[in-house]
Amino acid sequence: MRRTSRQMIRRFRVNRLNSWLLSHVYTTSTRQNLKHQPATASTSVQEVVTISSRNNSNCSDFMMMIKPIIISGPSGGGKSTILAKAMKEYPDAFAFSVSHTTRKPRDGELDGQHYYFVEKSEFERMIKDGEFLEHAQFGGNFYGTSKKAVQDICNSGKICVLDVELQGVRNFKKAQFEAKYIFVRPPSMEVLENRLRQRGTETDDSLEKRLKHAKEDLLAVENESTLFDVVVINEQLDKAYSDFLNAIRSELDVFIQKRSDKEMSNGEGKDMVRCAGDLKNCHVIEVGPGPGGITRAILEKPCLRLDVVELDRQFIPALEVALDFCQKLLNNLTHLKHHAQDRMFIHRGDIMQTDVGGIWEEAAATKCDWMDQNPPFSLIGNLPFHISTPLIIKLMRSISDRTGPFAFGRVPMMFSFQLEVAKRMVAPLGSDFRSRIGLTCQNWAEPKIMFDIPGKCFTPQPEVSVAFVRLTPRLEPQIPVAFEVSNKVFRVLFHLRRKYLRKVVRLLYPEPMLDDMADDLLRHCRLDPTMVVPMLDMQNFAEMCLFYEKQCRE
Incomplete structure (x- = not known):
């Protein structure tokens, strides 16, 4: 009789969790699709996802495509260090689901950031009111994941990260909660003990308890081979971090691609490309494509060839998706089908160190006369603010001696800048925005602000407005001296x-x-x-x- 009661209680918790997931995490369209499916009492959350995905393959909800990440491991195993490293490298991708606990905060731990620290009575009230997805007891303290914490992250569109104890992982698995389950462990118990002692936060009693519990967890994970999708052995941090990234690569790829779609939905990428002029049959180099929103707008023209230069490796997967988009787009155009694989090229590197002219040299592009008004070349870029000024100085210097991209003619440029920088570039006589960058641009090119938009339209979002500036090289500079002379005079004055x-x-x-x-x-x-x-x-x-x-x- 006692065994039957336990089974009933467990089944009740599982069904309650499944019910919440259906009503809060998955989309309205998903729930509507379920009405047309033959419902059975044994239908699981995983089965529901499979059914709804078949009938709604274009669903844009992140939870339908990006699994939450459930990470677990003994204290001192290194999971917090790995997570912190990932969140630093991908600051916009993850949101940490903050758990509730009844234990006291350690030195440096902040309420609401590391945990929500609550009294035992409050935790028990939350259990009674059904506010937890799961909860467990460890070392005399309670830990739990609230529904609200996960729901808020799902609504934000980021990858939800949950750090839970092994007992909590079992609860999620029993509920068939679809996630990427990762266990981070030390190479040995001896290494774990040394790490915990080096912390200096444990008493002899607490250290003994942690080591005992860690040993039990490691043994349990070995015996329950299906509990985790990936086990990361943290012997050397860089290797462990690389293994962690490989484990979540599909989640990162989908997140970056969805972010690209969001950027394109605003239309600013298309407006920027439109203002760049007619790109059909042009060689185009895009600087800093990021998640590829502007990239796809360029490909829709289509240009003769697109080379993208991106330094941040987190955006490379999204650009590879854009490359697939290019392939499909051009395959639909009969006269370009046999050349589809030669239209877009990805270069990972720093634009300040990249030989732009060399890219076109390798492509065997034909150089134009400096007098030609419409050379079939273009430079486009959503520039990081910290390189915009040095890059413009570099390009103006190249115009002066007609090297780099300007060896191919008076190549027009279309770049985004911080609005204040753009105003300096076009500032007239007497303006407070009159500056060295403005005089340099106006001497060697004709800058024009095409339009400006709020920074919130971009990913990541700057706190200032952004302007799109078109620069057309002049036939002759307004000041006929060597670039270094005018540059020094402008800089000093x-x-x-x-x-x-x-x-x-x-x-x-x-x-x-x-x-x-x-x-x-x-x-x-x-x-x-x-x-x-x-x-x-x-x-x-x-x-x-x-x-x-x-x-x-x-």
């Missing part, structure tokens, strides 16, 4: 932009002759020594650069 000219121009010269040479420059250019730099027009800068270049030669 805008270093003290609010100071009088006489004080600023002195910084162009070495100490023994700075006064005489600075006075000569101001006198020759007929400039008021009490003017400030933002009030100078392009003609003033041209005269200063030409005379300064002459002074340097003499």
